[in-house]
Amino acid sequence: MTTPLLQVRGLSVIARTGQRDITLVDRLSFDLGEGEILGLVGESGSGKTLACRGLMRLLPAPNLRVEGQSVRLAGHDLLQLDEAGMRRLRGRELGMIFQNPSSHLDPLMRIGEQIAEGIRLHQGASRREARAEAIEVLRQVGIPDPQSRVDNYPHEFSGGMRQRAMIAVALGCNPRVLIADEPTTALDVTVQAQILRLLLELRDRRGLSMILISHDLGVVAQTCDSIAVMYAGRLCEHGAKHEMLARPRHPYSAGLLACHPAAQPEAVRMTTIAGQPPLLDDLPAGCRFESRCPQAMPLCRQQLPELLEASPGHRLACHTPLLAGGLS
Amino acid sequence: MSLARYRFVLIRPLQLLPVLLGISIITFVLVRSIPGDPARVLLGARSTPDAIQKIRAQFGLDEPIWVQYLYFLKNLLNGDLGKSLLYKVDALPLIASRIEPTLMLVLGSVALALLIAVPLAILAARSKGGWADNLIRLFTTAGLGLPAFWLGLMLILLFSVHWGLFPVSGYGRTWADKLHHLVLPCLTIALALSAVLVRNLRASILLEMQADHVTAARARGLGEGAILRRHVLPNSMVPTINLLAVNIGWLISGTVVIESLFSLPGVGQLLVRGIFTRDYMVVQGVAMVLACATVAVNFLADVATTVLDPRVKIQ
Numbered sequence: 326m327t328t329p330l331l332q333v334r335g336l337s338v339i340a341r342t343g344q345r346d347i348t349l350v351d352r353l354s355f356d357l358g359e360g361e362i363l364g365l366v367g368e369s370g371s372g373k374t375l376a377c378r379g380l381m382r383l384l385p386a387p388n389l390r391v392e393g394q395s396v397r398l399a400g401h402d403l404l405q406l407d408e409a410g411m412r413r414l415r416g417r418e419l420g421m422i423f424q425n426p427s428s429h430l431d432p433l434m435r436i437g438e439q440i441a442e443g444i445r446l447h448q449g450a451s452r453r454e455a456r457a458e459a460i461e462v463l464r465q466v467g468i469p470d471p472q473s474r475v476d477n478y479p480h481e482f483s484g485g486m487r488q489r490a491m492i493a494v495a496l497g498c499n500p501r502v503l504i505a506d507e508p509t510t511a512l513d514v515t516v517q518a519q520i521l522r523l524l525l526e527l528r529d530r531r532g533l534s535m536i537l538i539s540h541d542l543g544v545v546a547q548t549c550d551s552i553a554v555m556y557a558g559r560l561c562e563h564g565a566k567h568e569m570l571a572r573p574r575h576p577y578s579a580g581l582l583a584c585h586p587a588a589q590p591e592a593v594r595m596t597t598i599a600g601q602p603p604l605l606d607d608l609p610a611g612c613r614f615e616s617r618c619p620q621a622m623p624l625c626r627q628q629l630p631e632l633l634e635a636s637p638g639h640r641l642a643c644h645t646p647l648l649a650g651g652l653s
Numbered sequence: 654m655s656l657a658r659y660r661f662v663l664i665r666p667l668q669l670l671p672v673l674l675g676i677s678i679i680t681f682v683l684v685r686s687i688p689g690d691p692a693r694v695l696l697g698a699r700s701t702p703d704a705i706q707k708i709r710a711q712f713g714l715d716e717p718i719w720v721q722y723l724y725f726l727k728n729l730l731n732g733d734l735g736k737s738l739l740y741k742v743d744a745l746p747l748i749a750s751r752i753e754p755t756l757m758l759v760l761g762s763v764a765l766a767l768l769i770a771v772p773l774a775i776l777a778a779r780s781k782g783g784w785a786d787n788l789i790r791l792f793t794t795a796g797l798g799l800p801a802f803w804l805g806l807m808l809i810l811l812f813s814v815h816w817g818l819f820p821v822s823g824y825g826r827t828w829a830d831k832l833h834h835l836v837l838p839c840l841t842i843a844l845a846l847s848a849v850l851v852r853n854l855r856a857s858i859l860l861e862m863q864a865d866h867v868t869a870a871r872a873r874g875l876g877e878g879a880i881l882r883r884h885v886l887p888n889s890m891v892p893t894i895n896l897l898a899v900n901i902g903w904l905i906s907g908t909v910v911i912e913s914l915f916s917l918p919g920v921g922q923l924l925v926r927g928i929f930t931r932d933y934m935v936v937q938g939v940a941m942v943l944a945c946a947t948v949a950v951n952f953l954a955d956v957a958t959t960v961l962d963p964r965v966k967i968q
Contacts, residue, residue, distance in 0.1 A: 383871055416874030428865035433887045433962060442883070443873040478963040491869070498873050 329356035364549035420500030426487035437475035443498035485516035564639035691931035735934035755919035765843035774854035796848025822916035857889030898954030
């Protein structure tokens with residue numbers, strides 16, 4: 326196997342509160358191949374977004390820090406770079422798009438200028454070249470009449486067009502890896518499908534690799550090649566999409582799947598996973614899912630399961646995995 | 654597409670008319686309710702009942718007040734503010750000749766205040782909680798707390814009397830001379846004004862630094878300097894411009910104190926002398942001019958906000 330484009334080893338995000346450190350993302354490891362789309366799934370607060378912010382070293386608060394073995398991308402170890410070196414990689418190697426396009430675009434700057442900003446910065450283009458390139462990128466993300474739209478302000482765009490514009494801003498920098506943080510959550514269903522199709526198209530046309538953060542398994546099922554499930558700051562299962570959807574082995578993954586409305590078309594009550602995830606400042610010694618797990622054994626309470634390769638290309642952190650065949 | 658946003662530029666001046674009418678009535682009545690008779694003030698020790706009566710008739714002061722007001726309005730429509738009782742000349746050209754120093758004082762103060770406030774606010778925001786931030790907070794607290802006349806006196810003592818750098822008072826003839834005379838009065842106002850601006854702008858900058866679109870700009874690799882210049886400052890200037898407009902309105906009437914302190918021959922000084930001598934025409938004329946200026950400044954702020962923020966649509 327060729328070396329992956331992005332190689333994450335033991336990435337942690339740690340919050341300092343008073344005298345104590347709280348680990349919010351715990352030793353995340355995964356690979357992302359060229360042109361691969363990885364779906365990062367988990368409920369709110371499981372650390373998906375924080376992990377990706379940590380990857381870009383753009384943490385939302387000053388008391389957060391990143392630790393880990395290595396994050397390798399394009400011949401660099403992102404954890405060893407200084408801020409200036411990291412800034413050169415942001416945008417050019419590692420782009421990011423966000424959940425809420427309305428607030429992530431500068432309301433006072435024309436769309437075209439915001440796209441051109443990255444183009445000029447990373448490609449050293451002139452103002453005129455950058456503008457032409459911005460129009461081209463807008464066309465690629467499916468904005469009609471890009472020649473005149475390039476001079477619009479964000480508030481003159483609809484929600485779906487703003488998401489396209491934000492993708493265009495990230496694409497202008499021509500990144501190799503695009504982190505998409507819940508890119509369709511704020512959009513209605515038809516627009517959602519259009520944006521997902523656009524992301525797939527971009528992968529095919531540009532060979533873009535993506536990390537798609539989502540809590541919506543439907544979105545992930547439509548787009549991703551592989552799926553990684555996070556629970557309470559840890560990866561609990563990671564494998565190829567079809568494996569994960571057809572034969573989830575971690576009880577939490579199976580529970581998530583069972584909760585998806587499409588999995589239970591005739592149910593009167595929606596299935597849920599009983600209980601709450603543990604508080605990150607008061608973690609149990611054993612498995613973090615133990616208190617909610619239908620499969621739990623005494624061992625689960627005592628020992629934290631490590632993420633190990635269960636079968637080729639499928640990693641699992643569970644003492645009592647489901648048999649390859651579905652819910653037992 | 655966006656030109657419609659500027660339609661208020663044509664409509665707003667029309668809305669000004671009722672405002673000015675109201676102001677004219679209020680000042681007209683107020684000035685006349687000050688105890689004292691202008692004719693008596695004018696004649697001083699030489700006043701005889703006959704002479705007073707003559708002066709009163711000459712300026713129409715013996716008519717009922719509403720008749721006087723209608724005369725005033727009629728003359729106003731012809732661009733005539735009446736005759737100054739004290740100077741015996743038309744009030745309008747008299748006021749007009751005093752506008753330049755006041756205008757220069759206000760413009761100079763605002764420019765100087767921005768020159769002081771913007772860098773200080775940036776520095777304070779970037780070193781939030783650090784010693785520079787605390788030092789700047791000390792400056793703004795002092796600037797807000799110290800009365801302008803005292804600050805002006807101290808500046809005169811230091812820069813004029815002690816170091817001899819700037820003239821103590823008065824206004825020059827050539828432009829260079831005028832600017833030289835304006836430095837200290839402008840600085841006096843600017844120190845107080847910038848204190849207000851720094852506080853406001855610092856808070857806006859800090860808020861804007863947390864904004865999502867700033868995170869997005871960082872995510873595409875922009876440096877902190879470019880982010881500040883291109884994204885943070887424009888967004889935080891919008892609320893500051895409105896604050897500035899309110900303060901300029903306040904400042905236009907506040908120039909009265911500074912002009913008296915530095916003996917600048919401006920509108921404010923004319924107003925003070927007009928009040929003491931019961932020079933009705935001059936006082937109401939100046940009041941009208943100041944009212945117009947205040948309304949104009951707010952209008953300009955609306956224009957500036959509209960230019961800066963494409964979302965704004967003023968009705």
